[in-house]
Amino acid sequence: MKTIIPAVKGTREFYPEQMAVRNYLAEKARQAAHAFGYQEWDGPFLETIDLYAAKSGEELVKEQSFVFQDRGGDLVTLRPELTPSLARMIAARQNELVYPLRWWSFGPFWRYERPQKGRSREFFQWNVDMLGVNSPEADAELIAVAATFMKSVGLTPGLARIFVNNRRLMDARFEALGIPPEMRLAVSNLVDRRNKMTPENWEAYALEQGLSRQQLDGLKSLLADKDLWQTWDELVRLFAALEALGVREYVEFDPNIVRGLLYYTGTVFEAFDLSGGVRRAILGGGRYDNLLADVGGDPLAGVGFAMGDVVIGIVLEENGLLPPFVPTPAPVMVTVFDETHWLDSLRLAAQLRQAGLNVTCYPEPAKLPRQFKFADKMGMRVVLVCGPDEAAAGQVTIKDLQSGTQNQVPRPEAARLIREILERA
RNA sequence: GUGCCCAUAGUUCAAUUGGCGGAACGUCUGACUGUGGAUCAGAAGGAUGUGGGUUCAAGACCCACUGGGCACCCCA
Numbered sequence: 001m002k003t004i005i006p007a008v009k010g011t012r013e014f015y016p017e018q019m020a021v022r023n024y025l026a027e028k029a030r031q032a033a034h035a036f037g038y039q040e041w042d043g044p045f046l047e048t049i050d051l052y053a054a055k056s057g058e059e060l061v062k063e064q065s066f067v068f069q070d071r072g073g074d075l076v077t078l079r080p081e082l083t084p085s086l087a088r089m090i091a092a093r094q095n096e097l098v099y100p101l102r103w104w105s106f107g108p109f110w111r112y113e114r115p116q117k118g119r120s121r122e123f124f125q126w127n128v129d130m131l132g133v134n135s136p137e138a139d140a141e142l143i144a145v146a147a148t149f150m151k152s153v154g155l156t157p158g159l160a161r162i163f164v165n166n167r168r169l170m171d172a173r174f175e176a177l178g179i180p181p182e183m184r185l186a187v188s189n190l191v192d193r194r195n196k197m198t199p200e201n202w203e204a205y206a207l208e209q210g211l212s213r214q215q216l217d218g219l220k221s222l223l224a225d226k227d228l229w230q231t232w233d234e235l236v237r238l239f240a241a242l243e244a245l246g247v248r249e250y251v252e253f254d255p256n257i258v259r260g261l262l263y264y265t266g267t268v269f270e271a272f273d274l275s276g277g278v279r280r281a282i283l284g285g286g287r288y289d290n291l292l293a294d295v296g297g298d299p300l301a302g303v304g305f306a307m308g309d310v311v312i313g314i315v316l317e318e319n320g321l322l323p324p325f326v327p328t329p330a331p332v333m334v335t336v337f338d339e340t341h342w343l344d345s346l347r348l349a350a351q352l353r354q355a356g357l358n359v360t361c362y363p364e365p366a367k368l369p370r371q372f373k374f375a376d377k378m379g380m381r382v383v384l385v386c387g388p389d390e391a392a393a394g395q396v397t398i399k400d401l402q403s404g405t406q407n408q409v410p411r412p413e414a415a416r417l418i419r420e421i422l423e424r425a
Numbered sequence: 426g427u428g429c430c431c432a433u434a435g436u437u438c439a440a441u442u443g444g445c446g447g448a449a450c451g452u453c454u455g456a457c458u459g460u461g462g463a464u465c466a467g468a469a470g471g472a473u474g475u476g477g478g479u480u481c482a483a484g485a486c487c488c489a490c491u492g493g494g495c496a497c498c499c500c501a
Contacts, residue, residue, distance in 0.1 A: 009492070063426070064499070081501090109501080114426080116494060118501085125501060196497085281501070308501025337459080372461035380461095387459060401461065 010113070010121025017325050022124060024323060025153075025309050026106050029126040032149035033104035036141065038128060041103045043085030049077045051084045051295075064111045066121075078110035082127045083263070083291065083304065090131060091297030099132030109308075118280060118311045126283075129304030131292075136234045139267040139287055140241030142303050146271060146283055147247035149307070154321040160282060162271040163254035167264055167286075169232040170255065177218040183210060188258045191223065195256075195279075222255060229253040238267060263288040269305065273315045282315060283307035328378040330358035331422055335371045337387035344386055348396060348411070355415035376401060382418050400424075 007013055014022060030040070049067055066078040079085065082105060090097060105127045115121055128145050130138055143162055150160055174184055186209050194202055206216050222228070229235035235253065242248045257270050268286035272279045285305020292300040316322050334349045336342050342365060349361040360380075362371045368385070375383045385397040389408075396414050399406035400421045409417055 006492075111500080113499075115492095116496095119499095123501065192499095283501070306501060311501065335460085367458080368460050369457075370461095374461085376461040383460080385459070389459080397459090399460070404461085406460080 008121075010115040012120055012122055016327060020325055021313055021317075021322060022309060025126075025312060026124070028149055028152050029104070029106055029307070032145050032152060033128055035148060036102065036145050038102040038104040038130075038145070040105065041089075042105050042107055043079070043082060043089060045079055045108065046076045047079050047085060049075050051088065052077065052080065064113055066110045066112050080109060080111045082107075082109070082125065082306065083129070083288070084295065086127070086129060086304075087291045087295045087297070087302075090300065091292055091295050094292070094297050094300065100138070101131045102129075103131075104128045118314055120310055124309040126307045126309075127304060128285075128306075129302060131300055131302040133303075134287075134289060134301035136237035136267065137241045139234075139269075139303050140238050140245055142285060142305055143238075143242060143251060143269055144245040144247045146269075146285075146305055146307070147250040150250060150271065150282075151247075153312075153316055154319070155315070157249045159275045159319060160250075160271055160273050160315065162251045162269050163257050164229075164235070164238065164251055164267065164269045165253070165255055165257040166229075166232060166235055166267050168266055169228070169235065170258075173222050173228075177215050177222070179211070179215060187211070187219070191219075191256055191258050194223070225255060226253060228255055234266065263291050263294070265289045267303065271307075273311070275315065275319050280311050280315065282312050326379040328360065328380055330360040331379075331381040332357055332359045332384065332418055333371075333375045333378075333380045333382070334359060334361045334384045334386070335368060336362045336365045337368075337385065338365045341365075341386060341388070341391060344391060348384065348386055348414075351411075352415055352418065357415060357418060372401075382421055384414070384418075 012018070033040070049065065052065065065080045067075055068077075070076050086103070090101070106124060108122065109125050110122050112121060113119060126149075128142060130142060143164070146162060150162075170188075171184065174187060179187055190202075190206055190209060190211075193205075197205065203216060206219070207213070211219065229239065239248065239251070239253075242251050251269075257268055264286040266287035266289065268284075270284040271282040273282055283305055285303070287301070287303040289301045290299070291302060292298065313322075332352060334345045334352075336345045345361055349359045352359045360378075362374065372383060381401055383399045383401060385399070387397075390396050393408070394411055395408050396411050397406055397408045398414060398417055398421070402424075407417070
């Protein structure tokens with residue numbers, strides 16, 4: 001009896017309070033995507049491991065995926081990301097889809113990682129993608145969708161910001177520094193871990209990776225140059241478009257943004273939480289122009305981003321930006337005065353539902369204080385009492401729990417008067 | 426997958442050198458037989474995460490496991 005089977009490590013249990021947060025995030029994501037005309041879609045939760053082998057990066061496939069053998073002996077994977085599924089589904093119907101294609105999705109993903117704060121093995125991710133357009137203006141639109149979401153949940157540019165870079169720009173600069181193509185990945189990783197090491201260690205590590213002293217100095221000044229974007233036409237156009245889209249204040253150029261996924265080819269961006277002590281990545285994305293061709297489709301340009309629900313949830317919680325939790329979806333409760341008035345209460349509740357209200361009825365006769373206490377704890381706004389007095393007069397008592405006032409009114413008027421109370425703030 | 430830290434009531438935390446496990450909040454009951462929140466009074470609630478070991482004696486010390494956190498790694 002006392003033995004409880006624990007939940008699987010790294011999974012999450014959504015009690016109504018957490019479910020409300022998840023739904024809130026999903027709803028805000030939906031609104032932002034719909035504001036820009038994106039269509040909702042989804043892929044399978046189970047995929048073959050081969051789908052990810054091509055482009056997702058070795059680490060993700062080999063060490064961070066849930067892989068199982070099914071009863072037929074085939075290996076199946078709980079999806080660790082969505083973009084490969086997107087690429088396949090588009091490739092399969094490449095000639096019948098309407099372009100430019102704007103799709104969004106919000107669903108569960110799994111990664112076999114060591115859980116810690118802001119990272120679980122089971123999480124929800126919002127994905128937004130545009131395919132069929134290759135332009136900085138398209139990149140800007142994706143960033144604008146992200147910024148629109150951030151704004152809608154109360155994140156100001158002071159609390160969180162989107163940092164942008166461009167892989168082609170960096171490649172050109174690496175080229176100019178005489179860093180050969182085969183060293184680019186190592187250099188990217190180097191850039192990625194810069195703020196995690198002391199300057200001395202980082203430089204030593206850089207030299208160890210094969211950079212010359214001169215190249216290292218060149219790299220350092222490159223990474224410090226916040227105006228570098230002005231030398232790159234794509235980024236000049238990107239920022240002009242962001243300005244026009246009204247989200248320029250959320251975006252900043254940062255040559256240190258690299259991103260690990262291999263399929264990005266141009267613009268890359270990452271939103272960070274600036275409100276706390278550590279910079280935490282809220283969302284990330286970029287342009288991937290080769291992905292379709294890589295999964296066997298015709299070449300098709302794409303740009304997109306993904307946001308996990310865990311970090312954003314923590315950031316909003318820590319900044320007091322989550323909406324207050326209202327336990328019940330029914331703001332109205334009918335009390336049950338006693339056994340003889342029980343069915344009358346059920347009738348009243350049914351009438352009010354018929355009138356379009358969400359109404360709960362206390363499930364049994366009980367002392368009124370208990371019933372009122374219950375209504376209060378469940379966050380209800382209106383409590384109805386129909387006892388002997390009301391029944392004799394064909395009336396009902398309506399109490400507004402927020403103001404504490406109550407009135408006894410004819411029953412046919414109840415629905416209208418309740419609605420009036422609910423519409424008051 | 427590596428290193429370090431943590432685990433006591435539903436929750437957040439106490440418990441001297443190893444010596445009878447406490448408080449706050451929450452919950453329940455009553456003050457209040459037709460009315461929630463506030464206040465007051467009372468009550469319930471624990472094999473101290475699991476399994477072993479040391480000891481006359483373990484919440485405390487040792488080992489393993491499980492879970493969580495931090496840093497790597499990676500990323501949402």
